[in-house]
Amino acid sequence: MKFINKRLSLVLLMLTGLTLTAQSKREKIDGVIGVVGDYVILDSDIDLEYIALKANGVDVKQISRCELFGKQLEEKLYAHQAIQDSIIVTDTEVESFMNEQIDVMVERVGSIDKVIAYYNKKNEEEFRNYFFEIIKTNKLTSAMQKKIVDEVEITPEEVRNFFKEIPEDEIPVFGAEVEVAQIVVKPVVSEEAKQATIAKLREIRREVLDGASFFTKAVLFSEDPGSSSNGGYYKMNRKTPFVKEFKEVAFSLAEGEISEPFETEFGYHIIMVDKIRGQEVELRHILITPKVSNEAVKAAKEKIEGIRTKIVNGEISFADAAKSSSDEKETRNNGGVLLNPRTMESRFELSKMDPSLYGQISALKEGEVSQPIMDQEQGKSKFYKIITVNNKTEEHKAEFSKDYMKIKDLALRDKQIKTIAKWTDEKIKETYIKIDKDYQNCDFTNNWIKK
Template identity: 25%
Template structure:
């Protein structure tokens, strides 16, 4: 099977931008400072190494506590967890700066009283946790940093709501209509091979009319489905790796994909059956389970719309990364 958890790592820290002011430097020394103290630029706005390090220290503390210090040297797809987490934090900082810029263009404003209220609540919790308070003091995670995190969290919430509002996804009637024919589960076959040339040849043979299941039995390198003609049975969203899932759920019944590359190799996917909410109702699924599936479908529809907007922002932005400064 090609199943894998979609979120190997969960980074829940809200990341925000801090400005670094350089004074008393000539052009050469200023450039040198920028090289060392800036980890990225988003449409000309700097993301500082200081901001990055504070955010990383929070994540590092949590992971070390949960999994132990040895976790950082463990590898996933040839990269250490340390490298992966640092790259994720950098990407999240960049995304949030993009959102902050767009939110301000949309006219979104954050009430300072809400920030103060949330900060007071957080301060009370911090006071009762001596260990965490000491850690924050050691890392210079001060009031200004915390308040900016809180403000960013509020911006994110308002930004998401604005995106959903613009797409009409806050309208319950529209949502119910959308999910009627939304693919909830699919039954698919696949052929998995490591060699790209072989994958291309197999795809040509399938398009020429050769039997998909037979070719899967002969060539697929997935031991879990090979003998079943590549049949993976029915599966819901969130089970397969993202690239595989996106292809399988976007195909029509009986349609075959182009080559889909994942960490496992090259896949050719054929979607055999599609189940919608209406189909599940006809199948006699219990009402409680139907409502659960509807909620999952709505969450995916909203998340897809949100991700489309983030993708659009990234495509239209000037983003510079200085990854040497996060090693």
């Protein structure tokens, strides 16, 4: 696929993530190797880039200083143009994201002092000022990239022409794919089990109010694998991806307050708020899931066996059975069809499928229904499911009508790359750019020297 790969090399311009590169306003500083508009690039920025790449496990032996310098020139061009186009990145947005990133760093290395030392800063204030500017620049860069790409659209005729232009020996090969559907039956939790769980949480709450340690209680009793060993601790803001019910309770509490037991899809919780810092809440919680009786598990298995029998005997279609009987709300209205989390489409490429799901469907023929399978999502109760393969496509060379959506994605990306390349070339001509003499012999992808 040389034809496509040659163009995809530029897609990095669109997908650039956060990188640790310093910036400041234009001024005469020793070590300045490049200027783009109001942004400068220091020679030491390249060193920091290498450090950041190594920290993320990247082999930097084959990455030259010229390549990293070219990448930083691109980022600064985007950020500079974002300001010219009045794209706004608020300090609050930057501050919030920065705090999240610093928390991750501290968790990895053990303390803020180690983070400060790693980046060779004098104190936390200097590090935060430095990191703030990095994040703001990168957010401006991302916003500018998104603006350019979002304006690109593609017509069916353009897709057709794109496919026609691919040389015969470079037409892409798409891997074997399947569409999978499932029906889920969950054991019914008795009211007695629910009340027993609520009573246990109320007992814990009362003991903490009487002086017991919430941390210790969470370690002993919480069934949340993500936080129990850390005393149930979480830090969150309103954008943190927690379930709605959990967030509503967390943000309704005052510092030191402990909630009454409440229910989410994971079970029952109590929350204690440790600290409130602006839009962020530091809290501890305890999760206990009501216990399912053996009788309920047996009943769930019998129910799903009955559903399978009706499908196999032709009394009902798999899709209709899913709509009428599945306990999985995310899929039942769609006939039980699973969505690929990578593409949000209904097809799964076998080579990239989750190993556990692949193991469950690999032996199934198209239209065949599996025997009942006991499964469990992390932090939730066990359940039974049956699976079918709606259709299966073998590995094949791309066909326009059969693979139109995939070809459309390739064509759109190709057009986006061309648009970005054109935009970059035009903005380089319009923008003040200066390259230090030590880097003027670099073989840049873009015309930074303006020859």
